[in-house]
Amino acid sequence: MKHRTFFWFILPTLTAMVLFIALPIVSVFIQSLHIEHEHVLVVSKSCDPFGCIETTTIDQEATAQLRKEKPLGRFNGFKTYTNRSHLAFAEVGEAWRTSDGLPAFLNDVFNLPFYRALVFTLTYTFVVTPFVLILGLAVAVGVNNLPKLFKGPTIFVSLLPMIVTPLVGALTLFWMVDGDGVIGATLQRIFNDPSLSLKASGPLTWITVITYGIWHLLPFSFIVFYAGLQTVPMDTLESAMIDGASKWEQMIHVIVPHLMPLVTFITLILLMDNFRVFEPIIGLSAEAHASSLSVIIFNELRESGRPLFGAAGATSMMTIIGVAILLTPVLIRTWRDFNRKGH
Amino acid sequence: MKLKSIITAVAIVGLMASLAFSADCGPKGKSVRILGSDFPAIHAVAGTAKINCEANANEFTVTHKDDTRLIMNAALKPNPAEYTSVIVANSTLTQLMNEDLIRPLNDLVEKYGAHLKPSQLITLDGKVMAVAFMANSQHLFTRKDILAKAGVTKTPATLEEVLDAAEKIRAAGIMEYPIVTNLKVGWNIGEVFNLFFLAHGGTHFKPGSAVPNINNEKGVAALNSMKALAEYAHPDHLTQASNETQGLWEAGKAAIGIMWGSRGAVILDEEGSSKEVTSNTVLSAAPTVGGGSIPAATLWWDGITIAKNIPDDDAEATFAALVSAMTPEMVAEHNDDAVWLIDGFKPGPAAAGVSATARAGAASYPLIPYIGPMHEALGVELVDFLKGNESAEQALADAEAAYTNAAKEKGFLK
Numbered sequence: 001m002k003h004r005t006f007f008w009f010i011l012p013t014l015t016a017m018v019l020f021i022a023l024p025i026v027s028v029f030i031q032s033l034h035i036e037h038e039h040v041l042v043v044s045k046s047c048d049p050f051g052c053i054e055t056t057t058i059d060q061e062a063t064a065q066l067r068k069e070k071p072l073g074r075f076n077g078f079k080t081y082t083n084r085s086h087l088a089f090a091e092v093g094e095a096w097r098t099s100d101g102l103p104a105f106l107n108d109v110f111n112l113p114f115y116r117a118l119v120f121t122l123t124y125t126f127v128v129t130p131f132v133l134i135l136g137l138a139v140a141v142g143v144n145n146l147p148k149l150f151k152g153p154t155i156f157v158s159l160l161p162m163i164v165t166p167l168v169g170a171l172t173l174f175w176m177v178d179g180d181g182v183i184g185a186t187l188q189r190i191f192n193d194p195s196l197s198l199k200a201s202g203p204l205t206w207i208t209v210i211t212y213g214i215w216h217l218l219p220f221s222f223i224v225f226y227a228g229l230q231t232v233p234m235d236t237l238e239s240a241m242i243d244g245a246s247k248w249e250q251m252i253h254v255i256v257p258h259l260m261p262l263v264t265f266i267t268l269i270l271l272m273d274n275f276r277v278f279e280p281i282i283g284l285s286a287e288a289h290a291s292s293l294s295v296i297i298f299n300e301l302r303e304s305g306r307p308l309f310g311a312a313g314a315t316s317m318m319t320i321i322g323v324a325i326l327l328t329p330v331l332i333r334t335w336r337d338f339n340r341k342g343h
Numbered sequence: 344m345k346l347k348s349i350i351t352a353v354a355i356v357g358l359m360a361s362l363a364f365s366a367d368c369g370p371k372g373k374s375v376r377i378l379g380s381d382f383p384a385i386h387a388v389a390g391t392a393k394i395n396c397e398a399n400a401n402e403f404t405v406t407h408k409d410d411t412r413l414i415m416n417a418a419l420k421p422n423p424a425e426y427t428s429v430i431v432a433n434s435t436l437t438q439l440m441n442e443d444l445i446r447p448l449n450d451l452v453e454k455y456g457a458h459l460k461p462s463q464l465i466t467l468d469g470k471v472m473a474v475a476f477m478a479n480s481q482h483l484f485t486r487k488d489i490l491a492k493a494g495v496t497k498t499p500a501t502l503e504e505v506l507d508a509a510e511k512i513r514a515a516g517i518m519e520y521p522i523v524t525n526l527k528v529g530w531n532i533g534e535v536f537n538l539f540f541l542a543h544g545g546t547h548f549k550p551g552s553a554v555p556n557i558n559n560e561k562g563v564a565a566l567n568s569m570k571a572l573a574e575y576a577h578p579d580h581l582t583q584a585s586n587e588t589q590g591l592w593e594a595g596k597a598a599i600g601i602m603w604g605s606r607g608a609v610i611l612d613e614e615g616s617s618k619e620v621t622s623n624t625v626l627s628a629a630p631t632v633g634g635g636s637i638p639a640a641t642l643w644w645d646g647i648t649i650a651k652n653i654p655d656d657d658a659e660a661t662f663a664a665l666v667s668a669m670t671p672e673m674v675a676e677h678n679d680d681a682v683w684l685i686d687g688f689k690p691g692p693a694a695a696g697v698s699a700t701a702r703a704g705a706a707s708y709p710l711i712p713y714i715g716p717m718h719e720a721l722g723v724e725l726v727d728f729l730k731g732n733e734s735a736e737q738a739l740a741d742a743e744a745a746y747t748n749a750a751k752e753k754g755f756l757k
Contacts, residue, residue, distance in 0.1 A: 036754040039441075039712065043551050044468040048433070049475050049684050050642045050707045056551065057467055058712050060443040074754070085748050111733065111741065113723070179579065195519070200578035202730075285582035287528040288726045299723065302413070306438065306715045308752050 025320070032080055032313030034073040037066040073310070080314045085296075087318075088112045114315075117291040118322075123206070124292070125274040125326070128213040132270055133263065135214065136221025141251070143222075144229045155226070162219035170283020173212050174199075177284075205289040212280045217273065221266045228262045229255070264334055271326045276319060293319045367455060368399035369663030370656045375400045377661070378418060379430035381407040382605065384477050384645065384681030389430070391668035391676075400660055412438060419444040422652035427661040432645050433708040434715070436465065436473055441712050445648040447471060451662040459666065463684050465646060467710075475646035476669050477681040480705060481538060481629055482640055482696035484592065484600035484610070488623040489517055498625055502568055502632040502639065505599055509575040512598055522575040523597040526729070527584040533722035534641070538601075539565035541706040542632045542639035553713045553755040555746050557721075558739040566728055566735040568632055568639070572601070573729055581726060595620045601629065601639075604697035608679055611693050626696035628703050640700045641708040644684065716749035 040062035046055045082089045095108035109115050143154050161169070176183045177198040188196045198204045232255055240250050256263075278294035281287060287295065293315055300312040375396070379385040389405040397403045406426070408414070412435045418425040419439065431439065439445050447470040452459065456474070465473040483505070485498055493511040497504075505522070512521040525531040540547070545561035548554060573580055577591070589606050591597045593616035602610075607626050610616065629640035647665045649658045671687025678689055682697040690698050708714075720742045728738035750756040 035752040038754040038757070041553070041712070041755070045466075046468075046710050047464070047466045048707055048710070049462045049465075049478060049644050050701060050705075053707075054550075055467075055710050056548075056553075056712060058441055058443075064443065076752075080752065083748050083751075084744050091744075111727070111737075113745070174582075179577070195578060197578040199582050200580075285527065287723075288581040288730065299719070306441075306719075306749075306753060308749055310752050311749070 028313045028316050030072070031309050032317055033075060033077060033310070035076045035080065035310045036073045037063065037070070038074075039063050040066075076310065080310045081318070084112065085311055086114050086314050088114060113291065113296060114293075114318075117293050117296055120206070120290045121275060121277060121292045121322075124210055124213060124277050124290075125271060127210050128217065128274050129267065129270045131214045132217045132221050133266060136218055136266070137225050137256075137259070139218065139222045140225035140229055141255075143226060155223075158222055159219045161215050162217075164216075166216060166279035167283045169216060170212055170280045173208070174284045177208055199285070202289040205284070205286050209277075209280045209284055209286055209290055212284065213274065213277065216280075217270065221270070224262055224266055225259060228259045232258050264330060267330055268327060271330070272323055275323050275326060293322065366395040366667040367663055368396035368667060369455065369660040371399055372401045373654075373657045373660035374402040374427065375404070375657070375661045375664050376402070376426045377405045377428045377430065377665070378411055378415065378426040379405070379407055380411050380645075381409050383608075384605075384677070384683075385430055387673060387677035387680050388476055388647075388665065388668045391673045392664040395667045396660070396664035400664070403664070411435070415439060416442055416444065419650050419652065423654065423657075424650040424652040426650060427653050427657050428647055428649050428665060430645060431473060431648050432479075432643050433710055434643075434718075436646075436648065437710055437712055437714065439648060440467075440472065444651055445472060446651045446658065448474065448649060448662065451649070451659060454659075455663045455666050458686075459669065460684070460686065463646070463669075465644070473646040473648045474666065474669070475644035475684050477645045477683050478697055478701060479604050479643040479645065479682065480640045480697050480700045481534075481601055482604055482638070482700045483627045483629055484602055484607075484696070485625045485627065486598045486620070486623050487625050488619070489521070489598040493517060498627050499599070500628070500630060501634075502571070502630045505630050506571055506575070509599055513575065518596070518598055520575060520577040520596075521598040522572055522600070523583070523588040523591050524572060524576060524580070524601040525584050525588055525603075526569075526573060526576065526580040527587075528581050528726050529722040530718065531584050531722070532581070532725055532729070533718045533720075535569055535601075536565055536721050536725055537641055537708070537718070538629070538639040539568040539632060541641065542629075542635060542637045543568075544635065544637070547709060547714065547717055548711065553750050555717065555743040557717075558736065558743050562739045563735045564633060566725065566738065569725075570729060575599075581729065592616075592624075593620060604682060604694070604700075607696055608693035626692065628696065628699035629705060631703075636704065638700050638703045638705040640705040642701055642705050643708055645681075713750055713753070713755040716753060716755075717746050720746035720749065 040059040041056050042059045044055060044057045046053060081087055084091055091112055092109055095105055099105040099108050110119060139158060143151060143158065146154055175181050178184050179188065179197055184198055187198070188194055198208050236254055237250060240254050245253065276294045277292045278298065281290050281292060281295050282298070297312050297315045297319070300308040300315065377389050377392070379389050386407065393403055393405055411429065415429045415431070415435060416438060419429065420442070429439065449471050452464065452471050452474070459474060463475050464471045465475055483499065489512060490508055493508065493515045495508045495511055499505040499508050509521045512518050524535060526535060540557065540562060543561045543564045545559070545565065546556055549556045577583070585603055585606060588600060588602055589610060592600055592602070592610055595617065610624060611621055613621065629638035631637060632639055649662055669685050671685065674683045674685050674687045679691050679693055682688070682690070682694045724742040724745050725738050727733045727741070728735055747756060
């Protein structure tokens with residue numbers, strides 16, 4: 001292709017990518033380097049139906065002047081990234097110097113919001129992803145072997161978890177695991193422990209959130225694998241059968257290698273999806289025991305009266321970096337495979 | 344018969360028309376757009392204002408939404424603003440004032456507010472920023488039948504008595520977890536800390552500055568009070584907010600509660616609960632702590648504000664319409680919907696708790712520009728102490744550190 005033709009061919013894509021991907025990221029990055037102007041505070045007397053007290057208010061005129069001069073706020077460099085709400089370099093260093101032994105150090109570090117969120121986010125990602133991959137393949141193979149009559153309805157029912165809005169699904173589970181709910185009450189009976197509560201204990205909350213994640217994402221990997229199974233070459237399969245391969249051997253040596261590109265694809269999507277886990281934590285009111293980077297961003301932006309744009313920007317940038325780090329091994333592998341096939 | 348009913352109908356319509364005519368609605372043909380939360384008292388005020396003044400205005404809309412605090416700043420920022428009035432409470436007034444989105448009302452009060460009580464006016468350095476019409480606070484709910492069964496004859500008035508009663512109920516085998524209170528992680532747990540911190544005589548900030556002042560013996564005492572209560576609350580307490588605690592109460596699964604006064608009427612009505620629960624529920628003042636006399640509660644008011652970024656005539660018409668609703672007649676019609684601060688209010692059983700708490704001298708929720716980030720930090724950082732993972736001092740130090748961070752980014756601290 002001529003350079004000129006190539007340029008015109010790629011232009012629409014390039015424009016869309018710059019407008020919808022590059023520019024927003026750059027703007028979030030610039031925002032993350034700034035913090036708000038100092039407010040000019042004045043002491044004043046306030047009265048309400050219950051009495052009068054001394055209080056503090058903002059001197060609006062002086063503050064408005066500052067804001068007009070520099071609408072982006074004060075330049076803060078990377079200090080938002082390194083402060084206590086994020087990477088907390090000073091606090092981690094302090095913990096390293098003062099704590100005796102690794103457990104005490106880790107305890108201090110996991111007390112910091114960013115690292116606490118990171119631990120749960122990574123655990124969630126690395127448990128949910130393999131489970132969804134393996135179970136999805138199992139369900140796809142199972143459905144593929146069903147008689148034709150049942151296939152349609154089974155596929156439809158298997159897709160339901162994905163159709164349910166994540167927040168609604170999580171809320172439903174929240175009430176089911178309640179002490180009076182069907183799952184909570186059953187577990188109490190099985191273990192004969194009336195005070196057993198899935199919401200009060202940290203590990204049980206983690207298990208609940210992770211179970212929810214697997215349930216919700218399973219249909220995605222199932223349907224992709226199911227589509228892939230329709231393309232398995234019949235002659236390879238038949239020759240394997242003639243060679244005396246069992247069902248299991250056919251699965252391992254013929255079907256799985258054939259589906260490998262799909263495994264890479266699903267892994268990529270799942271890693272990205274799971275790293276920004278959010279809805280189950282909110283829906284299951286699990287903030288006491290589990291937190292994630294997205295939950296931190298949500299907390300920073302939630303109140304319209306006092307959103308922390310800089311902090312939210314910094315957490316967003318670090319989420320992007322986190323996803324990039326997670327995806328690197330998978331991408332390197334894909335690149336190698338691609339090159340090998342190219343030669 | 345038919346004629347009679349027609350005459351009555353005409354008479355009623357005429358009466359209403361004359362009432363509407365009698366209200367002073369300010370300049371004619373203006374636009375009135377009100378935003379308020381979605382609960383009965385606000386329906387009463389905004390609805391009455393609409394009946395009184397709709398005919399006088401060119402446009403008269405009332406929007407009710409949950410969580411108005413999440414949208415009100417964005418709605419008032421453009422010029423002209425999306426709404427001419429937002430109905431606020433203590434905490435949301437600060438939020439609007441921090442961004443200079445509402446106007447002083449002194450001249451309007453002078454012109455239209457002759458019937459308002461001076462105590463209804465929320466003033467800052469003499470500037471009227473809001474006009475309050477109802478009060479709210481947390482207070483004690485008790486089940487007198489269960490307390491009597493456990494051998495407690497007097498309604499508990501102090502935290503120590505509350506804990507003692509809870510222990511007796513547990514010891515008698517009536518309930519394992521007799522206490523309910525809103526300890527859900529986030530805003531609610533932060534608010535419970537505020538109650539006990541203020542009752543122990545604490546102040547959130549060093550005087551005249553934004554420097555936090557919670558990591559001290561008063562903060563520790565407040566946390567210990569919370570933990571003592573949580574011992575008797577259901578193990579799921581960190582996930583329970585108003586809807587859950589109200590549910591437990593109406594299901595008869597709790598005997599002592601510290602809940603919002605605005606839930607009083609809802610709990611005492613016939614819906615959602617049994618006669619046994621409603622007839623035995625007693626509403627009283629929030630408990631005091633540590634031998635002090637201040638109830639562990641924050642007093643809240645709801646009131647009207649007028650947007651800054653709107654034409655003066657619209658502001659005048661909006662204010663006139665809203666204060667025209669703050670009359671003894673409106674209160675008489677909606678007496679049990681709220682604890683009204685307006686003349687003519689007759690406190691019923693549902694209002695007993697809030698009235699008693701206010702009389703006993705509870706503190707108002709702090710009207711300080713940087714209370715927001717503080718409340719947020721408390722909501723996130725205190726939970727580790729209640730879970731038993733860390734000491735009270737550590738939890739308070741964490742909360743101060745988280746607040747300091749946010750306050751620095753917001754420009755309140757250097």
